[in-house]
Amino acid sequence: MSRSTLRAIVVALLTLTGSVSGADVRGIITIQRKLTPRNVTPAAGLYQRGSPVALESDTRESALDYERSHVVVYLEGGSGSAGTEPMPAKPTTMEMQQQNRRFSPDLVVIPAGASVSFPNFDPIFHNVFSLSKAKSFDLGNYSKGQTKMVTFPKAGIVAVYCHLHPNMTGTIIVTPNQWGVRVDASGQYTLPNVPPGKYTVVAWHKTGGTFRKTIEVTAGHDAEANFFVPLAELASGESDSHPDLHAEHHAGH
Numbered sequence: 684m685s686r687s688t689l690r691a692i693v694v695a696l697l698t699l700t701g702s703v704s705g706a707d708v709r710g711i712i713t714i715q716r717k718l719t720p721r722n723v724t725p726a727a728g729l730y731q732r733g734s735p736v737a738l739e740s741d742t743r744e745s746a747l748d749y750e751r752s753h754v755v756v757y758l759e760g761g762s763g764s765a766g767t768e769p770m771p772a773k774p775t776t777m778e779m780q781q782q783n784r785r786f787s788p789d790l791v792v793i794p795a796g797a798s799v800s801f802p803n804f805d806p807i808f809h810n811v812f813s814l815s816k817a818k819s820f821d822l823g824n825y826s827k828g829q830t831k832m833v834t835f836p837k838a839g840i841v842a843v844y845c846h847l848h849p850n851m852t853g854t855i856i857v858t859p860n861q862w863g864v865r866v867d868a869s870g871q872y873t874l875p876n877v878p879p880g881k882y883t884v885v886a887w888h889k890t891g892g893t894f895r896k897t898i899e900v901t902a903g904h905d906a907e908a909n910f911f912v913p914l915a916e917l918a919s920g921e922s923d924s925h926p927d928l929h930a931e932h933h934a935g936h
Contacts, residue, residue, distance in 0.1 A: 704902040706879070708908065709873050709874075709906070710871070710907055712751055712756070712866045712872070712910050714750045717750065744868065748869075751866055751870040752865060754886055754912065755863065755866070757856070761881070761882050775797045776799070776800060777798070777800075779801055785850075786852070789853045790854050790865060793856070798832050801833070802829070802830035806827050808826055809825065809851075810825075810846035810847050812845075814842075817839020817840060824846075840854065841855040841856075878900070879900050879902050883896070896908045
């Protein structure tokens, strides 16, 4: 049994017996302008395959609400005074639907080891694929009512596309542990019940970039990490960007 696995078991037992008191990590993401250009989808008649499928309107939410809700925050690291590490998350399954010639939701957050299903609800064929380093796959063509599933064993950013419909893009953020969440439309997030220790809080936005801050969680005291996106609007030295991770999202497409 590896040392990291043994540490995770110790943390789990201590948490269950009440010996470890976790705290929440909270914060606010500030975005002051539109960052993401919306996809322009050609008329259905321009596609070579399938029946006409209506495209949903892009006016269901404000531009800033959209930007804030497309930020993902998660934790990396986690070493406390006892050398503990975050517990691995339980296996879960999320869903990214193909409907109205879109991925819905277009952003999914899962822990490493979890799976995502890709059901097709359109009366046309879709073909989901990714060339990302974290997970590369090609599910082939399949029709309405069918679904296929992919498991993501390691953390990373996975850009998802459809071979048959170039406008369709989605992102799966695979986090190293169970502490990962999409920010809400108001810009707020909470990572609950984090064990004491030192962590790196990561904030990711497809267009704005990737940002990190180091925090220390102590028992019974919530920690806070706020971010301004994009980096150009930050004061000097407040955060670091990681353009290599940002660029990986677009690799191979």
